[in-house]
Amino acid sequence: MxxxxxxxxxxxxxxxxxxxxxxxxxxxxxxxxxxxxxxxxxxxxxxxxxxxxxxxxHPKVVQAVKDQLDHVMHTCQTVMPYAGYVQVAEKLAGITPVRGNAKVMLVNSGAEALENAVKIARAATGRNNVICFDGGYHGRTFMTMAMNGKVAPYASDFGTMPGCVFRAGYPVPEHGISEEESIRRLKMVLKTDANPKDTAAIVLEPVLGEGGFYAAPTSFLKKIREICDEHGILMIIDEVQSGFGRTGKMFAIEHSGVQPDLMTMAKSMAAGMPISAVVGTAEHMDASGVGSLGGTYSGSPVSCAATLAVLEVFEEDxxxxxxxxxxxxxxxxxxxxxxxxxxxxxxxxxxxxxxxxxxxxxxxxxxxxxxxxxxxxxxxxxxxxxxxxxxxxxxxxxxxxxxxxxxxxxxxxxxxxxxxxxxxxxxxxx
Incomplete structure (x- = not known):
């Protein structure tokens, strides 16, 4: 046609x-x-x-997908697990710069990864509030629409968004928000709207994606880390768009040396096959009960095969x-x-x-x-x-x-x- x-x-x-x-x-x-x-x-x-x-x-990814199709296309890994899922988890745990020993869960999209990161943070802290930033983009599901720092076109027509989501200004000096002003606004949110003892996570992109490709200064990311540590809040870094080599490092947060508690990734993770991940400190990742995380297609065999091939390409090329x-x-x-x-x-x-x-x-x-x-x-x-x-x-x-x-x-x-x-x-x- x-x-x-x-x-x-x-x-x-x-x-x-x-x-x-x-x-x-x-x-x-x-x-x-x-x-x-x-x-x-x-x-x-x-x-x-x-x-x-x-x-x-990419020829290596195409071949990996074809080879996987000759073995298993789907079982649902919670029903009948397969090697690819645990091999991807092992690889991601080894390369993701989160604090301490890492554990991994796989899902299908960036939005799913962010949804699950919030679930994990709430389970780990026993708190509800989430703080995000103007210009941030985290997805099109209801929780992630609430977290986005821009209304149109993502949330304009869909009614009331979930509560317990608060927002501060992302540091973009070109548009009038200095690093100092951003931190001031964040601290004000913690005073006026989101009590620290009720706040589970601060979520941000180290480089805004849909928000305009602005990179957060290292000093800003370090201050966020300090604020999180002061109040027992988890730091969640969204690397859905900036991850897997886009910024010259595997993950953009590596430019700063800051270690978050949880990270999300997707997009170039499997060169076109649908997969995403939450990687985090083991104690946080294990906070929720058995069977509380996952989904029917999460970490499918074909997508896992593609991810493993992508990681080989990064090493070889x-x-x-x-x-x-x-x-x-x-x-x-x-x-x-x-x-x-x-x-x-x-x-x-x-x-x-x-x-x-x-x-x-x-x-x-x-x-x-x-x-x-x-x-x-x-x-x-x-x-x-x-x-x-x-x-x-x-x-x-x-x-x-x-x-x-x-x-x-x-x-x-x-x-x-x-x-x-x-x-x-x-x-x-x-």
Whole structure:
């Protein structure tokens, strides 16, 4: 079927809230390239929203999935366990920088991981409250919608959210929230809304994902750790988007040296197969009763096989080094664009987790320019995503394995789009 036929089916049968606005349908993919149902070639700078750090259909992962299909597809690990689940748990416990000895539970999505992290924190502390941050994104289930630091489009239409969730300001100096102000607001929340003795966890992303790719300063993360220790609150770090090599380390929190009590991860964990995890200090992970954690498909044999293959690829192909090198290339190009285009502001990256913002002639955030750039890019064969509290951030989530010539082709499309939209400084002063 071609794109037109598939769009007709989409309009007729797919719920409006779940339907993609894109009109091209993926037919096949390889590393950083996708071909649609009409045979058009697109460069992928979105990576399935951060799922494909090692690219589409990495041969080692594809082979691992095929091999697993010849053995077991499903048993439900709580009914009949299998090697892959415990092998993944062993690997994750060994590489995740949580305090003390680690234990692991596997589920299916980032939202499920966050839901279970909150369950575990409540069981371990006997407390209810959860504190999150403005701009944070944790999922689309009810608890995670309540935890998100942005209402639209995630929670706008779904009524009352769960209670006992409170929020402080994430440190984004570019938008008026310094590290000191963020800590002040957090301490005020603990005084005015969330009594520390009733607070189970403080949850945050070390680098905001949907919130705009802002990295939390090391000193800020250390202060959060100190506040948690002072009050017996668990520190939960959400690495769903920033984990598995995006920032040049396996997990973004490693840049700070801070050890949380619990961590969540998903996305690039299995290169496209659905799986996620909560990894935490053993005493906390074991706080709830037998049978209290899990699900029918949690840690499926096929997804576990893919995860084990991904971890082998990281070891064999120097993925972390490639992420650092890609981040350096993006940072250099962003600097050139900032000098050339007035509209390009606040370029930033932590490894290959990179972004810049677009501003109007008054220096105000411009979601319109971001939307226009993404539209122009798609028309030229480049999949590009925006994000951020103001919708004006252009984020980069291409595979870290992207070939140099494909990377350059994609960056040139963006550069030409910026030139057409806003013109360069040199041309303006000529």
């Amino acid at each position: 071609n794109n037109a036929q598939l769009n007709e089916l989409k309009e007729r049968y797919v719920a409006k809230g779940a339907a993609s606005p894109a009109t091209a349908f993926a037919d096949r993919a390889e590393n950083a390239l996708i071909w649609d149902a009409d045979g058009n070639r697109l460069i992928d700078f979105a990576g399935g929203i951060g799922v494909l750090n090692i690219g589409h259909r 120097n993925i972390l080094g490639k992420s650092q090198a890609l981040g350096d290339k993006l940072a250099k190009r962003f600097q050139q664009w900032e000098q050339r285009f007035d509209a390009v502001v606040h370029p930033r990256n932590l490894g290959a987790m990179a972004a810049f913002e677009l501003a109007d002639s008054n220096g105000e955030p411009s979601p319109a320019l971001a939307a226009e750039l993404c539209k122009r890019a798609r028309e030229k064969g480049l999949i590009l995503l925006s994000c951020g509290m103001f919708g004006n951030t252009i984020r980069f989530l291409m595979p870290v394995t992207i070939e140099d010539d494909i990377l350059e082709e994609g960056l040139t499309i963006i550069e030409q789009g910026l030139e057409a939209m806003v013109g360069s400084k040199a041309a303006a002063t000529a």
